[in-house]
Each structure stands twice: as structure tokens, then as C-alpha cells.
Amino acid sequence: MEFSRTLSLVALVFTLFIIRRFFGSGFSKMASPQSIQRVRSLIKDNKIFVASKTYCPYCNATLKLLFEDKKLRKDQVLLLQLDTMKDGAEIQAALAEISGQRTVPNVYILGEHIGGNSDLQALESSGKLDELLKKALA
Numbered sequence: 606m607e608f609s610r611t612l613s614l615v616a617l618v619f620t621l622f623i624i625r626r627f628f629g630s631g632f633s634k635m636a637s638p639q640s641i642q643r644v645r646s647l648i649k650d651n652k653i654f655v656a657s658k659t660y661c662p663y664c665n666a667t668l669k670l671l672f673e674d675k676k677l678r679k680d681q682v683l684l685l686q687l688d689t690m691k692d693g694a695e696i697q698a699a700l701a702e703i704s705g706q707r708t709v710p711n712v713y714i715l716g717e718h719i720g721g722n723s724d725l726q727a728l729e730s731s732g733k734l735d736e737l738l739k740k741a742l743a
């Protein structure tokens with residue numbers, strides 16, 4: 606009896622571990638209305654807004670395009686490296702609710718949701734990015 610109870614407990618702990626290990630980051634966190642409002646203001650008050658993560662290759666491609674190829678200055682872009690911020694997960698959750706996009710990079714120009722890296726690169730390939738950046742930085 607004691608043995609089967611211990612076994613059940615071990616099985617329960619193991620199941621919780623597996624759920625957390627493999628599905629934990631997939632559970633989407635809900636952002637508070639205050640966070641959503643704060644992120645909306647950050648998007649509105651900054652002509653170019655990029656939510657990023659330092660280890661993300663798609664983010665690094667976006668940052669290369671903006672800062673190296675387009676030669677934007679650091680002070681022209683609000684860059685949030687979410688993985689280095691205490692409230693990064695909350696900001697990411699707010700962005701998911703505002704834009705429907707949970708992944709990073711998440712780019713806005715002049716308050717308009719551009720999307721992720723592939724969307725930004727597509728804008729560049731179509732020749733429309735320069736025009737938009739020119740308008741943003743005028």
C-alpha cells in the first residue's frame with residue numbers, strides 16, 4: 606500500500622516535470638491591461654519599435670538590416686531585448702495580444718505592425734523599406 610502510494614507520487618512528479626519541460630513555454634501568459642496599455646504607448650511613442658531576444662538568429666538578421674545595412678542609429682530605434690528584461694515575458698504576452706504575433710522579432714514602424722524578420726526582409730526586397738524608414742526618420 607505504502608509502496609503503491611510512493612509510486613503514484615513519483616509518477617505524478619514525473620508527469621508534472623514532463624509537462625513543464627516540453628509544454629511549459631508553450632502556455633501563453635495573459636498580459637495585464639496595464640501592460641498592454643504600456644506596450645501600446647511604447648509603440649506609439651517610438652517611430653521604430655523592435656522587440657527582440659539576444660540569442661535569436663531572426664532578431665539578429667533584423668538588427669543587422671536596420672543598424673548595419675540601413676545605418677540607423679541606436680537612438681532612432683526602441684530596441685527591447687526581452688530576454689534581458691525582468692518583465693520581458695509580460696511585454697511579449699502584451700505584444701501577442703496587440704499584434705497577434707508571439708514570436709520575436711516583432712517590428713513596428715510609425716505605429717504600423719510590420720511583423721517578424723521575414724516580413725521586414727520582404728519589405729526590403731520589395732523596395733518599400735527605404736521609403737518607410739525615410740518617412741519615419743523625417
Ligand SMILES: N[C@@H](CCC(=O)N[C@@H](CS)C(=O)NCC(=O)O)C(=O)O
Nearest residue numbers: 661662663707708709710721722723
Ligand atoms: N518567421 C519568424 C521566425 C521568428 C522566430 O521563430 N523566433 C523565435 C526566436 S528565434 C521565437 O520567437 N520563439 C518563441 C519565443 O522565443 O518565445 C520571423 O521571420 O521573424
